[in-house]
Amino acid sequence: MLSYLIAGLAVGAVYAISAMALVITYNASRVFNFAQGGMAFFIAYCFYWLVNDVGLNSYLAAAIAVLVIAPVLGLFLWAVLLGRLSSATPLARLAAMIGLSVALTAGTSVIFGHETIVQPKGIIQNSGQALKLGGVSVSDEQLLILVVAALIAGVGYLVLNKTSAGLITRGAVDSQMMTVLTGTNPGKVVAGTWMVGTAIAGLAGILIMPSVGLSAIGFANVVAASFAGVVIGRLTNLWWGFFGALAVGVAQSVVIPYLPDEGLLATALRPSMPFLFMLIAILVQIRSAGVRDDTQSREVARLSTKAESNEAHVHAVMRDQRGAWDRWVGWAVLAVVVFLVPIVFEQFWVGVIALGMAYGIALLSIRPVTGETNVVSLCQISFVGIGAIAAAQLSTTYGWDVTTSLIIGAVVAALCGLVVGVVCLPLGQLYAAITTFAFALLAEQVIYTRPTFSNNDSGVFLDRPTIAGVYLLDNTQFFYFATAVFLVVAGVLALLRRSTAGLALATIRSSRVRASTLGIPIYRSRLALFALGAAIAGLAGGIIASYQYVAFPAGYSAALGLTWFAIAVAQGPSSIGGLAAAGLSLSVAPALFGTFLPTRLADVPAVLFGLMAIQIVANPAGINPQLRSAFRLLARKLTPQHPPNPPGDDEGVRADVSTNAPVPVGSSR
Amino acid sequence: MTAVQERPEIVTQEVALKLEGVTVQFGGVRALDDVSMQAYPGEVTGLIGPNGAGKSTLLAVASGLQPPVKGEVFLEGARLTGRAPQAFAKARMARTFQSPQLVKDLDVRQHLVLAFRVRTGRSLLSDIKSAFGPKMTKDERERADLLLGSLGLSDVAHLGPAELPLGTRRLVGVAQCVGMDPKVLLLDEPTAGLNQRETDRFAELVTTLSRERGIATVLVEHDIDLVLSISARIFVLDFGKLIASGTPSEIRKNKAVQAAYIGSTEVGA
Numbered sequence: 033m034l035s036y037l038i039a040g041l042a043v044g045a046v047y048a049i050s051a052m053a054l055v056i057t058y059n060a061s062r063v064f065n066f067a068q069g070g071m072a073f074f075i076a077y078c079f080y081w082l083v084n085d086v087g088l089n090s091y092l093a094a095a096i097a098v099l100v101i102a103p104v105l106g107l108f109l110w111a112v113l114l115g116r117l118s119s120a121t122p123l124a125r126l127a128a129m130i131g132l133s134v135a136l137t138a139g140t141s142v143i144f145g146h147e148t149i150v151q152p153k154g155i156i157q158n159s160g161q162a163l164k165l166g167g168v169s170v171s172d173e174q175l176l177i178l179v180v181a182a183l184i185a186g187v188g189y190l191v192l193n194k195t196s197a198g199l200i201t202r203g204a205v206d207s208q209m210m211t212v213l214t215g216t217n218p219g220k221v222v223a224g225t226w227m228v229g230t231a232i233a234g235l236a237g238i239l240i241m242p243s244v245g246l247s248a249i250g251f252a253n254v255v256a257a258s259f260a261g262v263v264i265g266r267l268t269n270l271w272w273g274f275f276g277a278l279a280v281g282v283a284q285s286v287v288i289p290y291l292p293d294e295g296l297l298a299t300a301l302r303p304s305m306p307f308l309f310m311l312i313a314i315l316v317q318i319r320s321a322g323v324r325d326d327t328q329s330r331e332v333a334r335l336s337t338k339a340e341s342n343e344a345h346v347h348a349v350m351r352d353q354r355g356a357w358d359r360w361v362g363w364a365v366l367a368v369v370v371f372l373v374p375i376v377f378e379q380f381w382v383g384v385i386a387l388g389m390a391y392g393i394a395l396l397s398i399r400p401v402t403g404e405t406n407v408v409s410l411c412q413i414s415f416v417g418i419g420a421i422a423a424a425q426l427s428t429t430y431g432w433d434v435t436t437s438l439i440i441g442a443v444v445a446a447l448c449g450l451v452v453g454v455v456c457l458p459l460g461q462l463y464a465a466i467t468t469f470a471f472a473l474l475a476e477q478v479i480y481t482r483p484t485f486s487n488n489d490s491g492v493f494l495d496r497p498t499i500a501g502v503y504l505l506d507n508t509q510f511f512y513f514a515t516a517v518f519l520v521v522a523g524v525l526a527l528l529r530r531s532t533a534g535l536a537l538a539t540i541r542s543s544r545v546r547a548s549t550l551g552i553p554i555y556r557s558r559l560a561l562f563a564l565g566a567a568i569a570g571l572a573g574g575i576i577a578s579y580q581y582v583a584f585p586a587g588y589s590a591a592l593g594l595t596w597f598a599i600a601v602a603q604g605p606s607s608i609g610g611l612a613a614a615g616l617s618l619s620v621a622p623a624l625f626g627t628f629l630p631t632r633l634a635d636v637p638a639v640l641f642g643l644m645a646i647q648i649v650a651n652p653a654g655i656n657p658q659l660r661s662a663f664r665l666l667a668r669k670l671t672p673q674h675p676p677n678p679p680g681d682d683e684g685v686r687a688d689v690s691t692n693a694p695v696p697v698g699s700s701r
Numbered sequence: 702m703t704a705v706q707e708r709p710e711i712v713t714q715e716v717a718l719k720l721e722g723v724t725v726q727f728g729g730v731r732a733l734d735d736v737s738m739q740a741y742p743g744e745v746t747g748l749i750g751p752n753g754a755g756k757s758t759l760l761a762v763a764s765g766l767q768p769p770v771k772g773e774v775f776l777e778g779a780r781l782t783g784r785a786p787q788a789f790a791k792a793r794m795a796r797t798f799q800s801p802q803l804v805k806d807l808d809v810r811q812h813l814v815l816a817f818r819v820r821t822g823r824s825l826l827s828d829i830k831s832a833f834g835p836k837m838t839k840d841e842r843e844r845a846d847l848l849l850g851s852l853g854l855s856d857v858a859h860l861g862p863a864e865l866p867l868g869t870r871r872l873v874g875v876a877q878c879v880g881m882d883p884k885v886l887l888l889d890e891p892t893a894g895l896n897q898r899e900t901d902r903f904a905e906l907v908t909t910l911s912r913e914r915g916i917a918t919v920l921v922e923h924d925i926d927l928v929l930s931i932s933a934r935i936f937v938l939d940f941g942k943l944i945a946s947g948t949p950s951e952i953r954k955n956k957a958v959q960a961a962y963i964g965s966t967e968v969g970a
């Protein structure tokens with residue numbers, strides 16, 4: 033028992049310092065570091081490279097990685113991105129951090145090569161027994177982790193309680209008040225916090241590396257557990273976060289002797305710990321005095337009002353540019369594409385594009401969730417996986433008709449969506465992002481790994497459907513099918529927006545108090561939309577699996593989900609054309625890279641997707657609407673006599689917004 | 702209890718909004734301390750007090766957004782204490798906010814259309830039907846334009862809130878509330894940001910609307926002259942306590958009120 037406790041403490045200590053880094057950076061900058069796993073991964077890889085390729089002593093390498101590379105990385109990111117996020121809307125802030133996470137993780141693979149290093153050595157290259165404690169041996173490695181964590185906690189305690197910089201990182205005051213109180217430059221404190229946060233994250237990565245391996249997936253557990261700590265600490269409380277994460281680690285370890293040898297509990301309980309802890313913390317917090325909703329707190333509201341009014345301005349200008357002919361452009365492009373694709377491309381590429389359309393359906397699920405309700409859901413990919421698994425089970429194991437299985441798969445995903453939504457939606461945007469990501473990790477480790485679903489890691493067969501008597505064997509036919517489904521779903525979403533429900537949802541999105549005093553049921557509406565999103569994702573999952581003839585759950589990892597989210601938000605989470613483009617790029621970019629470029633560059637598309645997500649800080653509307661806007665301007669210039677009032681549905685006096693001005697980018701107003 | 706209820710001609714009237722002994726605590730701050738007030742149909746009830754007196758908090762209690770620690774809220778005799786704001790809306794209570802709280806993705810007219818549809822009641826079926834129908838029916842459009850015209854908002858009917866000045870946005874909030882056809886209307890500083898001419902027009906409109914439609918309007922305002930001129934009765938808050946209530950002339954003479962508004966020898970003079 034004691035040995036499990038010590039092992040648990042050693043792992044939990046790493047979680048704890050990770051959680052600590054998350055909390056101090058959040059307190060100082062009000063930016064939640066979704067990229068911390070990516071940072072840890074990058075620093076750990078640097079360490080590994082310094083030891084194994086450069087040949088440095090491991091202690092020296094650790095010192096360089098943690099004390100030089102990490103702070104420089106933190107400072108650099110602060111200068112180019114993190115320092116600017118305070119003026120972005122909460123959604124843009126989250127999207128940028130998710131983009132950063134994707135870009136960092138993929139970038140690390142591009143730089144260092146993407147083979148997984150299964151058993152890397154840590155700081156202590158040949159770990160032996162350090163001491164015996166009550167008859168239980170403690171290894172050097174465990175001792176090191178415990179000492180380091182205790183040191184960090186101790187130093188942290190002193191800094192936070194004895195220095196003025198500590199005030200701000202404790203979340204005791206906001207940065208503006210800081211200037212007044214102490215004359216300290218808050219920018220410097222924030223930059224410093226990011227340097228320290230990155231260093232601690234990197235250290236945690238190096239410390240945990242020997243036990244989880246050097247792969248992005250291996251770091252997921254650390255991320256999940258530290259997120260659990262952060263939720264326990266209500267995002268801002270350092271010590272609750274620290275000890276909460278520690279408790280997750282200990283709990284994960286001490287249950288080991290009590291687990292049965294096989295069955296669901298044996299494999300599922302430990303990976304579900306972070307999620308269970310989060311769930312309990314959330315329930316407790318809702319019961320006692322409700323939850324601190326970061327997106328609605330006064331301070332954040334003040335910070336983001338300007339960003340929001342900028343964004344609204346951008347939308348207003350774009351709405352104003354819209355002409356009557358405008359809506360036909362998208363259809364024309366679509367018609368040309370549908371007509372040309374099967375003629376121009378070979379079967380392989382038609383298949384790639386068909387798959388891209390299927391991904392497009394999956395990404396359409398982001399429109400009701402993120403586009404309509406502003407919920408950052410990072411588990412849409414899990415609903416895709418669930419839909420795929422359910423359809424394959426029904427069709428192949430139980431012998432149902434494929435089309436019916438696809439639809440039931442969507443229903444199953446919707447039910448899962450309801451359950452997840454019940455937990456995530458009462459909370460703020462950030463909580464929702466954290467808990468949905470935790471759910472994605474949970475699904476990946478608990479649901480996908482069930483032997484019936486994973487089928488020895490080869491997945492379960494799923495046939496292609498027969499629609500109106502046609503068995504969709506041919507990629508061209510499948511392309512038509514996927515495009516048709518995409519259009520139907522897009523049509524439903526467009527109708528939803530123009531309905532009364534659409535008006536109500538727009539109100540909920542802008543002002544909860546206004547919506548509730550208008551009598552609009554908020555929780556119920558958002559939950560319904562979340563379930564709709566899950567259903568769309570589940571349907572897409574079945575279609576993707578049937579295109580590939582296999583429901584391969586490992587293909588729907590939480591990390592990939594971040595990439596999906598990044599590209600979708602970059603294109604514009606409310607833009608149908610943008611989501612189609614995003615889906616296509618998810619399929620076409622890797623195919624292009626895989627066909628024409630060396631495998632070493634296989635992760636470059638993901639880096640690009642991440643960077644695209646980051647740029648929404650400057651361009652909140654998304655790439656697709658921006659392109660359209662540029663196109664409109666061009667069309668307007670080329671039209672000989674453009675009417676001052678394009679025949680639209682309004683006759684009143686025009687706004688003083690110049691209709692010929694390009695859409696302002698970012699905060700320029 | 703209060704001076705108002707002792708007035709015989711008022712007791713015969715039916716109370717539309719009644720707050721009884723409302724207390725609200727924010728951490729160490731007692732934002733409201735045992736405050737009672739009433740508002741009657743067809744007239745404007747003024748609610749005044751210095752900054753931070755608790756006026757907005759009282760409106761939050763009256764609209765269900767802030768459940769009181771102690772005290773009761775009644776709408777037309779029905780007890781609504783502790784119910785969700787949606788229940789208050791259903792009982793036909795409408796309110797505006799100090800910050801306008803408009804919808805960035807809707808234009809001004811759509812704000813009204815939503816209010817109309819909320820008023821007539823929504824169902825899954827009606828929502829689905831609306832998806833296939835026109836953006837707004839002819840009738841809805843006419844009603845919206847009529848209402849906007851009376852508030853002087855015709856010119857901005859097609860604009861989004863981001864394109865409007867703050868004062869105009871507050872008026873749109875008022876229009877949306879009136880579109881709900883309320884029995885009780887709570888207005889939180891609606892004229893802040895309007896010029897004198899607009900304020901006068903607004904005062905006129907609020908008085909007429911209240912009288913013609915029998916709306917019990919509660920008006921929170923810093924513009925004391927406005928409140929004194931159009932309110933039938935006035936409640937005065939200071940540091941969360943009700944320090945006076947009565948007709949405009951009574952309030953004008955009240956010593957406690959004068960003390961609360963340091964510097965002005967006579968309120969509204």
Ligand SMILES: Nc1ncnc2c1ncn2[C@@H]1O[C@H](COP(=O)(O)OP(=O)(O)OP(=O)(O)O)[C@@H](O)[C@H]1O
Pocket residue numbers: 727730732750751752753754755756757758759799
């Ligand atoms: N959500 C809240 N949390 C904590 N304190 C609050 C909250 N809302 C209001 N207060 C406090 O309660 C008191 C009353 O505030 P309220 O907004 O009701 O005043 P007000 O009379 O509307 O003032 P103003 O004229 O400035 O609008 C103030 O001291 C305010 O700081």
Ligand SMILES: [Mg+2]
Pocket residue numbers: 756757758799889
């Ligand atoms: Mg107020």
